[in-house]
Amino acid sequence: MRAVAVRGAWCAAGLALGAATAVAELLLTLLAGLSLLLVLAWPRGRRAVLRRLGAIASRIADTERRRLGRFLGVRISDTYDDGRALRYVVARWPLGLLGGLVLFCMATGLLYVGFGLFGWFFHGIEYPWAVVATGLAGLFLVFLTVQAVFGTALLEGQLAGRLLGPSHQDELERRITQLATSRAEMMDAVHDERRRIERDLHDGVQQRLVALGMLIGRARRSRDTERAGQLLLQAHEESRRALAELREVAWRIYPPVLDEAGLRAALETVAERTPLPVHLDYTVDEPPGRQVQTVAYFVVSEAVTNVVKHSGATRIAVTLRREPGARTLCLRVEDDGSGGADPTGGGLLGLAGRVAALDGRFAVHSPAGGPTEITAELPCA
CATH class of the missing domain: 3.30.565.10 (Histidine kinase-like ATPase, C-terminal domain)
Structure with missing residues (x-):
């Protein structure tokens, strides 16, 4: 419950800031319409106006992207161009004003509830049922606007994802690049693992086996029975160490307990x-x-x-x-x-x-x- 309340408070703060930026976006939309109307028949002038408007819209979109990430938890890539930023700004201002309207209705509902409580406990009232009805209406309005806050926040994220996020073609290209990179990294990891296994076998197990073979050979050539017994005892200890190292290498390759x-x-x-x-x-x-x-x-x-x-x-x-x-x-x-x-x-x-x-x-x-x-x-x- 507490997490929902904190989430709602952050969403409300994000919508309040979004309502303020929606005013700037509305002004930019009006300016864009007027400017393009003046240069409608002049292609070069139209392109120049769109470049300036796109640069302004891109800065506004960057602000909106940071607002969405901080308050609404919506992560948007910054790979969009000026044209997409301009389309987003033009399409977003009605939603931003809607968020402001939702918050205004919430404040109105809270005001009704607070007015009813204040009048009930601190002032004599002549029409108690009217005060109760007003308070209940305020609570109902608050309940509806709380749902609207989460709904508007969801719409904000979907609109930004649709207009600022990568297109389907860009997403496919990014996915192909990611898969190719991960495959190459996986191949490098496999090669590194093979080199590590080879190094462990060469520096550990192989050296133990060479020492084991030398000890057994010396024991076979020895004519002293006691000396031969000592060499065989050393060979036995060396074989135990080699087996332990071999088990260690096998464990690092893949532990059987993981399947068992x-x-x-x-x-x-x-x-x-x-x-x-x-x-x-x-x-x-x-x-x-x-x-x-x-x-x-x-x-x-x-x-x-x-x-x-x-x-x-x-x-x-x-x-x-x-x-x-x-x-x-x-x-x-x-x-x-x-x-x-x-x-x-x-x-x-x-x-x-x-x-x-x-x-x-x-x-x-x-x-x-x-x-x-x-x-x-x-x-x-």
């Missing part, structure tokens, strides 16, 4: 294997699909690994949330380290590529001095 027990168990295992204390807050009522679980696991796992290696942190907080019926899995990895993480670095760029491959959102907030916060939103539908 699910995402929560896999993340709990990550927390147990991490040398720093990890607080896991897992609030997911409905498990997402396998691809989403896999990407979420690797984002958390790689982010925790980066924290341990580079941040100098003392604790890590991992949060995963998905509300009932929601179509998005939200995850956050936060640490108390020194900050300064580079979002364009290889590790974080690879995570961004994984998230982008699912059409999700990935963000890194890491000011100098910390803390570092990595967030991702993964669509589940």
